[in-house]
Amino acid sequence: MQSWRRRKSLWLALSASWLLLVLLGGFSLLRLALPPRPQPGASQGWPRWLDAELLQSFSQPGELPEDAVSPPQAPHGGSCNWEACFDTSKCRGDGLKVFVYPAVGPISETHRRILASIEGSRFYTFSPAGACLLLLLSLDAQTGECSSMPLQWNRGRNHLVLRLRPAPCPRTFQLGQAMVAEASPTVDSFRPGFDVALPFLPEAHPLRGGAPGQLRQHSPQPGVALLALEEERGGWRTADTGSSACPWDGRCEQDPGPGQTQRQETLPNATFCLISGHRPEAASRFLQALQAGCIPVLLSPRWELPFSEVIDWTKAAIVADERLPLQVLAALQEMSPARVLALRQQTQFLWDAYFSSVEKVIHTTLEVIQDRIFGTSAHPSLLWNSPPGALLALSTFSTSPQDFPFYYLQQGSRPEGRFSALIWVGPPGQPPLKLIQAVAGSQHCAQILVLWSNERPLPSRWPETAVPLTVIDGHRKVSDRFYPYSTIRTDAILSLDARSSLSTSEVDFAFLVWQSFPERMVGFLTSSHFWDEAHGGWGYTAERTNEFSMVLTTAAFYHRYYHTLFTHSLPKALRTVADEAPTCVDVLMNFIVAAVTKLPPIKVPYGKQRQEAAPLAPGVPGPRPKPPAPAPDCINQIAAAFGHMPLLSSRLRLDPVLFKDPVSVQRKKYRSLEKP
């Protein structure tokens, strides 16, 4: 009985197993019998070859022909490139030297002023023999100066033909090996790396300074039109992009913008500006859009974008294919706020840095060519494409962005934690013993330099200080205060006058503040500029007011880069102005720094009672008595040379966190700053 039951369960197990076998096996057999279908969606891809291991390499070692170098290729059919057609051996020494052919016959006012501007620049040389670049201005046809071939032509070698407007002259001579800088050259005729693409400047483009960008805020105003389209006669109209079936073929004019009826050129007010790529005249619209902070959307441009050799246009404009209008429109509508923000700001930076005046355009052209000659010591791309731009960030100072005060954050670097005090001793020439002690007492002071600049003999003895003290002798000019002395070894400079008086604590605090704002000037005493209606000019005052726009360089921290900029980028004429009227040197230095930073300087607290007792510099007052007004005209001379007024006002002062706070003095780090 028991065995039967056992046998029964065994049979059950067996039959279950058979059933399983049949089921599973049957499925497999079925699958084998039916041909497999390729699964939709699963792509096959490139097959994995079984014998892939056996494949030969595309190049066998030793296969390359030896000794088969052909001689350097001659330029093909009159075409040129940099190596073949430019002789850099003439450009040794101090960079690019440019000779400009004087105009023959009567010339236009613009032409005369451009010539003057180049002659005043640091590139200029008056002898064609010493020049490495010979510049031929070819401006306007009606004055007829573009017909003769220049004397030193030499088949155009090392020549640059500068045409601000497209082809005004019929070609009367062969360009040969000359480089051409012209407005909006067509892509087909442009020789990359040899020619220079210029912007298409309108007739009335300012020669110098120029209008600042129109952008008043970083992000687009809510409700502003997404897209502006150019109009035939120079205006812009905004497009209604609400309906998706409305590309830019003129079918959607139901929303005429304010620009429609006006004949004069108005600036667009939209986030994006659509610019046709066919007509070179549209290139002038490109500049308008840049100035307005309206992001240019270029549809398949046939012309080369201005200074495309150095400017990364992908950061400021969108070059799109005109054949995909709906995709472009969709891409603009969906663009992230972060990207729109970045593009908008970049248009403004580029406009201000390179395009807002004829002078900037010409200097940029020369800078581009100088960069080619410099090779490894040229501006890195970052310097061209971040504020303040390559015209203000000199590559002769450094080619590493992290050496410049304005790129610290971007580069993840910071200035050194020490400073050099530079004390100018003018007449009457008392060694500033107390000042030296106070400055040397600062834990951040690395060295003291005394610039002995007066008739009296050098004292033989100087006080013992914890930091090295160097005396520089023999200079008389005021502008020498801002010479980039090689003995200055720190990033920060504390510029002082022998008659200044500062406490160690003031110095310490000001230096800490400077480390937060290394691109600005941080000073103790201030003055401010104002527009003088009565005289129709600028004026400035050192009276204490609720705002200021300059700090006095008789006691101020700034980056040593500004010495290089002051000495090497300013036109000589301006530095002469400073030498003739010493009080102007402050104004000039503040102008440079403001032109670079586009920001006001920073004021830190300064002990009042000493200010009254010992004015910092001649002409710099305590509250009373009223000082004689410093040479009033130098600010106007300087503003004229800059072409605009770069100074900006600030209404704040940076104090220590617990400054004049009712807490116990023991808690305060900078106690002595607020002693009565």
Place this chain on the structure above:
Amino acid sequence: MCASVKYNIRGPALIPRMKTKHRIYYITLFSIVLLGLIATGMFQFWPHSIESSNDWNVEKRSIRDVPVVRLPADSPIPERGDLSCRMHTCFDVYRCGFNPKNKIKVYIYALKKYVDDFGVSVSNAISREYNELLMAISDSDYYTDDINRACLFVPSIDVLNQNTLRIKETAQALAQLSRWDRGTNHLLFNMLPGGPPDYNTALDVPRDRALLAGGGFSTWTYRQGYDVSIPVYSPLSAEVDLPEKGPGPRQYFLLSSQVGLHPEYREDLEALQVKHGESVLVLDKCTNLSEGVLSVRKRCHKHQVFDYPQVLQEATFCVVLRGARLGQAVLSDVLQAGCVPVVIADSYILPFSEVLDWKRASVVVPEEKMSDVYSILQSIPQRQIEEMQRQARWFWEAYFQSIKAIALATLQIINDRIYPYAAISYEEWNDPPAVKWGSVSNPLFLPLIPPQSQGFTAIVLTYDRVESLFRVITEVSKVPSLSKLLVVWNNQNKNPPEDSLWPKIRVPLKVVRTAENKLSNRFFPYDEIETEAVLAIDDDIIMLTSDELQFGYEVWREFPDRLVGYPGRLHLWDHEMNKWKYESEWTNEVSMVLTGAAFYHKYFNYLYTYKMPGDIKNWVDAHMNCEDIAMNFLVANVTGKAVIKVTPRKKFKCPECTAIDGLSLDQTHMVERSECINKFASVFGTMPLKVVEHRADPVLYKDDFPEKLKSFPNIGSL
């Protein structure tokens, strides 16, 4: 032990009691069933091999057995190639129109073998590199197997090396591809162009409008914006593993490792060696190598033998001279070794020059200046050299290392041309990862002082303290630059008061009702915010004077990319606990400001709502605390800048909340806030807050000056 005991009890109990003949029968049956099951199981688990062997029979997957195509001698030949081609003239962009993801689709033609009328093969079999290249494309996101959706076509005809090709027949093979259409949207890869004696710098195969990714273009043959200049791949890099060597001075200043140089160049180099002695090393082929030593892997100077490419790591600068061709594989070896290439090849278009900034990784010297090369290199500052060494190695790792890297970079370049609004930026192409991590790109980088006329929008977050809210509204409305007031009503259970009950103020007042009572509602980018400046203010901040608020706005205008607030707070490193600690008052330093009243740019609202890293936003909402610390972290992280504390105010003392302001509450508060800092620092992966020792006051604050002449006389103190 236990199992064997069981077996002894049960096993023997079942089987031995049966009759012997049955026993054998059952055991046999059982084993058959078991075997069958195992066999079936195996069948089930390897179905793929069986299936795929159906598609690609084992024989068919060999390269030798691809379909053969006979090319008649008179089959059409494409045009030579149009030098004026540009994307907008020769490229059919409509084929790329469908793609919503801004990514081109690439189709690869199936591999075929082409023979002429006599059955003689047109070219060698596909090379290892071209096979790898097609495999890389096929594995990438660009690939499609649907020829109708493709925007770019890659023939499987291998033209990497022109020497292995029969030019006319290869061209005929191209012309008969199913979508050839004058070569429109076809991409050919070629690394070794030209042939003896004059070695053209681009592939000689007639190719009409096809794009060419070529190694060794010159300015004469390169169609800017249409062709892509690619590296000449060095097969050595797959064989030799050169570990990265840090930048810094190396044994040789300048080294030349190329063999088969033109005698004139070699003379110039040897002259350099004579002039500068030890620091210049000019290597050549070895003549006296013993059997079995690979000559490719050795270089000699006189009788000294060096390993190649290892010797490249001993030099700071390595010469890359043009040979018969402009593009040289040695460039890849040199970059791999972190040696800065000195490229002496006039008119050469460097690889990927459309996107790579070669100034950062190489020195290009005109051929006629070869004798000055040493002095040119010496004028480069040491720091710049080190930067270049790092950059060279990075270029190799990212774009030269493998055929895959080369293929993908090429497709990315073409992709960027077609979808320029989605293109990769200069920084993404060129900055090594270390730089990308270390640098800060401020979203508000343009120095700009917004005009005062714009004013600011005050956003008051409120729950149900209506009375206090109304007082705040009345106070804030006295600030001259206020342009709009936005009340964020965070209470879902209660309606805001009726319109008639609200204080009458001179600026528009809007009430926004929220869906949920969340702290992050305070930082939402409401459409109603029309000004760039935003004042976030709590509904109990009534102690700030109009002067204080107006001055705060003025300060914000001068620092529009920062948080500008009143009471400052500090984070400190607690050495005992080994973590961050929150510090509230009486310090000489600040690193945060409270957002109970703070000015900031409205863009940060967008960042807070949509770009806050990790789970911080949800964490803040869940804990109902620390939204201000999160905002401080966010702004400091994205701008790299410190906050600005305005005026001496140290706390928001509100009369209503003094009762609960007990000591114990204060302490738990501090502990919570410290936790927030630690939590956020770990999510950000760094401590972005910056500590400063200054605050902003009006220029004449506490100066000995008539109060009535001061702009902001009424600045509170505590």
